[in-house]
Amino acid sequence: xxxxxxxxxxxxxxxxxxxxxxxxxxxxxxxxxxxxxxxxxxxxxxxxxxxxxxxxxxxxxxxxxxxxxxxxxxxxxxxxxxxxxxxxxxxxxxxxxxxxxxxxxxxxxxxxxxxxxxxxxxxxxxxxxxxxxxxxxxxxxxxxxxxxxxxxxxxxxxxxxxxxxxxxxxxxxxxxxxxxxxxxxxxxxxxxxxxxxxxxxxxxxxxxxxxxxxxxxxxx
Amino acid sequence: xxxxxxxxxxxxxxxxxxxxxxxxxxxxxxxxxxxxxxxxxxxxxxxxxxxxxxxxxxxxxxxxxxxxxxxxxxxxxxxxxxxxxxxxxxxxxxxxxxxxxxxxxxxxxxxxxxxxxxxxxxxxxxxxxxxxxxxxxxxxxxxxxxxxxxxxxxxxxxxxxxxxxxxxxxxxxxxxxxxxxxxxxxxxxxxxxxxxxxxxxxxxxxxxxxxxxxxxxxxxxxxxxxxxxxxxxxxxxxxxxxxxxxxxxxxxxxxxxxxxxxxxxxxxxxxxxxxxxxxxxxxxxxxxxxxxxxxxxxxxxxxxxxxxxxxxxxxxxxxxxxxxxxxxxxxxxxxxxxxxxxxxxxxxxxxxxxxxxxxxxxxxxxxxxxxxxxxxxxxxxxxxxxx
Numbered sequence: 287x288x289x290x291x292x293x294x295x296x297x298x299x300x301x302x303x304x305x306x307x308x309x310x311x312x313x314x315x316x317x318x319x320x321x322x323x324x325x326x327x328x329x330x331x332x333x334x335x336x337x338x339x340x341x342x343x344x345x346x347x348x349x350x351x352x353x354x355x356x357x358x359x360x361x362x363x364x365x366x367x368x369x370x371x372x373x374x375x376x377x378x379x380x381x382x383x384x385x386x387x388x389x390x391x392x393x394x395x396x397x398x399x400x401x402x403x404x405x406x407x408x409x410x411x412x413x414x415x416x417x418x419x420x421x422x423x424x425x426x427x428x429x430x431x432x433x434x435x436x437x438x439x440x441x442x443x444x445x446x447x448x449x450x451x452x453x454x455x456x457x458x459x460x461x462x463x464x465x466x467x468x469x470x471x472x473x474x475x476x477x478x479x480x481x482x483x484x485x486x487x488x489x490x491x492x493x494x495x496x497x498x499x500x501x502x503x504x505x506x
Numbered sequence: 507x508x509x510x511x512x513x514x515x516x517x518x519x520x521x522x523x524x525x526x527x528x529x530x531x532x533x534x535x536x537x538x539x540x541x542x543x544x545x546x547x548x549x550x551x552x553x554x555x556x557x558x559x560x561x562x563x564x565x566x567x568x569x570x571x572x573x574x575x576x577x578x579x580x581x582x583x584x585x586x587x588x589x590x591x592x593x594x595x596x597x598x599x600x601x602x603x604x605x606x607x608x609x610x611x612x613x614x615x616x617x618x619x620x621x622x623x624x625x626x627x628x629x630x631x632x633x634x635x636x637x638x639x640x641x642x643x644x645x646x647x648x649x650x651x652x653x654x655x656x657x658x659x660x661x662x663x664x665x666x667x668x669x670x671x672x673x674x675x676x677x678x679x680x681x682x683x684x685x686x687x688x689x690x691x692x693x694x695x696x697x698x699x700x701x702x703x704x705x706x707x708x709x710x711x712x713x714x715x716x717x718x719x720x721x722x723x724x725x726x727x728x729x730x731x732x733x734x735x736x737x738x739x740x741x742x743x744x745x746x747x748x749x750x751x752x753x754x755x756x757x758x759x760x761x762x763x764x765x766x767x768x769x770x771x772x773x774x775x776x777x778x779x780x781x782x783x784x785x786x787x788x789x790x791x792x793x794x795x796x797x798x799x800x801x802x803x804x805x806x807x808x809x810x811x812x813x814x815x816x817x818x819x820x821x822x823x824x825x826x827x828x829x830x831x832x833x834x835x836x837x838x839x840x841x842x843x844x845x846x847x848x849x850x851x852x853x854x855x856x857x858x859x860x861x862x863x864x865x866x867x868x869x870x871x872x873x874x875x876x877x878x879x880x881x882x883x884x885x886x887x888x889x890x891x892x893x
Contacts, residue, residue: 363797378786381517
């Protein structure tokens, strides 16, 4: 069933500023979709609304038929922990934890830390960080830090991955590597990927693109 | 979250150490100050209960005799709460020896019974208290009276009870309680004082020792109900001092409250700063599914860790300070409990109180920053790094 957004709108601030208006969008399970548009077009806001990180001012988002707006905070937390993964432009790694501990963090929430250790180890190997598991974020390069963040987003084997400019702060080589990892996980597990990017090359690598401008969908 | 809380604290060693020092100092001060004040109080209560007995049955008018001491004896013998009792005749007297004289009081008693009711025998520094029974007209004098009269052990002195005749007594014992008023007095056999003061078989008071001295007030009220005689408990006899103890408790709690308040403000400031510094961590934790309670728990756990370690170290430091203070010599004044050392009480309740205070202060200081962290909207933080 996937994700369905109906009449989605978002107004923020005082005085009120509309940053998203009447967005209707359906994303099938297993799809790889790129949300594109210029800076300020509303693509990140849309991604946050689809991933339940933010609440819409108007309209609704449903995930596999369940209206996310109707879920309580605990249920939403459980959804984000067990079914969704997030990657942001900045890695947001916890400075006091090693790469391995950062990757394993989502599993701690659901009491699966022990069960997910092997998966965390494999993911770090997959993203090219074998042997660097014990390093703190400050002991890793920018590209390595972002790869740890990707591994963290994947450790719970989410059905949906939301990536907001995941390569935005990286050079092209590191950016390509991140995309390879996401595509690989998408093709192997059928994970749904929703990616917000203003990078044309990255956007073109997605089978489907949704273009936004001034808070509205301009083309699909 | 406990592991992460610990990592946060360890990553900020200097701040953590300062916060810990505050709690440790507060807890240690509480225990040390409490130990001293409660030690002093315990010493004085011991003096009140054991030097003058837990209960006193006295004639309704000062200086008069009990109407029926025999009836009291039968009642006291039958009451299982009574450990022992000693009839007494108290008399004002002038003591003289070799041109020196002093006015004070003398207590006529049965030395064996008196020894069972009060601790006077334990304060004897020369001779033996029970020597009073060995022969007629023996006297035990306080050390202050001894100084005034210059009367050594074994020497004779003259006692003139109010309304009585001069009688020569031999000094059989010298005692030192540490309380000047008590050490100006003297003890002799009941019969000797009755004879010297010409009061026949009069008994002016009965000193009673109870198995549980804390029941003294209740028993005093109970016995007063069926007798015209005055029955007073040790705390009623020292009501002013008991009120002082209550004030002392307030001083103790306020002083420690101030120390812990300062420590709590320190923790509040540091954790508040940490919440601001850790906005990104909080945002990413929320995006991973960690909820409000998890984030609040992360910061509360830091407070609890600080509180538990600080209180533990403080308890240890307070115990160490208390043990050391017990060795400090202060020259045998009233706080010296007759040993010349400071009286310091260190009991379990005091440690629990101190730890409880420290934990409450720390948790109170942590709650506001922790709630602020829990309420943080992750999207605001994440948006600051995206469009």
